[in-house]
Amino acid sequence: xxxxxxxxxxxAVFAVVIWGGTFxxxxxxxxxxxxxxxxxxxxxxxxxxxxxxxFARKQFALPEKDEWLYFALLGFLGVTFHQWLQATGxxxxxxxxxxxIVATTPVFIAILGWLxxxxxxxxxxxxxxxLAALGVLLVVSKGDLSAxxxxxxxxxxxxxxxxxxxxxxxxxxxxxxxxxxxxxxRMMFFVMLIGWLFTNIWIFGFGPGLTEIKDLTSSGWGAIxxxxxxxxxxxxxxxxxxxxxxxxxxxxxxFNIEPLVTALLASFIIHExxxxxxxxxxxxxxxGVWLVNRKSQE
Numbered sequence: 382x383x384x385x386x387x388x389x390x391x392x393a394v395f396a397v398v399i400w401g402g403t404f405x406x407x408x409x410x411x412x413x414x415x416x417x418x419x420x421x422x423x424x425x426x427x428x429x430x431x432x433x434x435x436f437a438r439k440q441f442a443l444p445e446k447d448e449w450l451y452f453a454l455l456g457f458l459g460v461t462f463h464q465w466l467q468a469t470g471x472x473x474x475x476x477x478x479x480x481x482i483v484a485t486t487p488v489f490i491a492i493l494g495w496l497x498x499x500x501x502x503x504x505x506x507x508x509x510x511x512l513a514a515l516g517v518l519l520v521v522s523k524g525d526l527s528a529x530x531x532x533x534x535x536x537x538x539x540x541x542x543x544x545x546x547x548x549x550x551x552x553x554x555x556x557x558x559x560x561x562x563x564x565x566x567r568m569m570f571f572v573m574l575i576g577w578l579f580t581n582i583w584i585f586g587f588g589p590g591l592t593e594i595k596d597l598t599s600s601g602w603g604a605i606x607x608x609x610x611x612x613x614x615x616x617x618x619x620x621x622x623x624x625x626x627x628x629x630x631x632x633x634x635x636f637n638i639e640p641l642v643t644a645l646l647a648s649f650i651i652h653e654x655x656x657x658x659x660x661x662x663x664x665x666x667x668x669g670v671w672l673v674n675r676k677s678q679e
Contacts, residue, residue, distance in 0.1 A: 469538070
């Protein structure tokens with residue numbers, strides 16, 4: 382393996398490992414502060430890291446006038462709304478369950494491509510969609526589908542995480558146009574900036590303001606720093622650097638690592654049990670996602 386290939390692969394692994402850990406970090410921070418405080422602090426820190434990268438690479442340039450509204454849409458969907466869904470959902474959803482549900486995002490991208498862009502789905506991809514859905518049901522219900530129907534299993538948080546996977550698919554499709562016109566770090570900086578400005582409405586208009594920050598312990602601050610510096614800063618830079626060097630289909634395979642990382646870290650850090658049914662359901666999800674992506678890899 383050449384050095385030119387090794388570095389992007391290491392960057393991709395770094396990004397998905399960090400993102401796999403962000404679900405646990407969010408769960409830890411939620412023990413001390415509300416979702417609004419977590420998201421506001423997280424993206425304030427991410428902005429500093431991304432901004433420093435943009436200026437260091439001499440990529441800073443203001444968007445064109447007609448691009449600001451589009452960036453505002455991306456900022457709301459990709460930062461404010463998405464993080465509200467995930468942080469609020471994680472109040473009741475397990476970190477491991479969250480990671481497996483989020484892993485289905487490529488399935489939603491394929492479905493949206495079929496609905497909105499008239500992209501064709503073959504029978505193999507349809508089978509993958511069905512399998513991924515079955516895998517999610519197995520994970521959320523812990524293998525007892527009747528308990529899910531009766532409400533004994535599954536939480537409202539699981540529903541919010543499910544919506545977040547769909548929302549991220551919408552964001553991904555919408556962001557493709559701007560990624561073709563801007564360096565990734567610069568685009569993410571402005572998207573994150575506008576999204577963070579929207580979170581100010583959330584935290585100061587409907588949330589606790591900054592009163593909760595004093596309640597953060599060293600553990601809480603550690604979780605916030607991981608989310609901000611690594612999850613919303615360095616991981617984004619590493620991922621988009623890798624995307625410039627590796628085919629998107631190859632890079633997508635690295636996301637299969639993310640839920641496994643989450644499961645292992647959740648077991649050690651917050652003592653979530655790794656069950657056989659969650660591993661089986663997760664394997665079904667990954668296989669389904671692979672089938673959905675198979676067409677683009679051939």
